[in-house]
Amino acid sequence: MGLANAFKSKQAGQISAISMLVEAGLALYRGEKKIAALLLGAAALSYRWSIVGIVAEALIRVYQRLR
Numbered sequence: 001m002g003l004a005n006a007f008k009s010k011q012a013g014q015i016s017a018i019s020m021l022v023e024a025g026l027a028l029y030r031g032e033k034k035i036a037a038l039l040l041g042a043a044a045l046s047y048r049w050s051i052v053g054i055v056a057e058a059l060i061r062v063y064q065r066l067r
Helices: 003-008 010-029 033-048 050-066
Strands: none
Touching: 010 033, 010 050, 033 050
């Protein structure tokens, strides 16, 4: 199994979605409602298409750094 196949697997999407849900919960706990909402959306994308979720999470991290 190559690296590209690992990102396409269903388990990768589920693990990525769960980790983003945890991150969203932590962001909500810190009072960052906008970031939490963005991470929830990325988790939904990640559950369906893991590579899209990874890209969305990277863009959210860039947004956080630029704020």
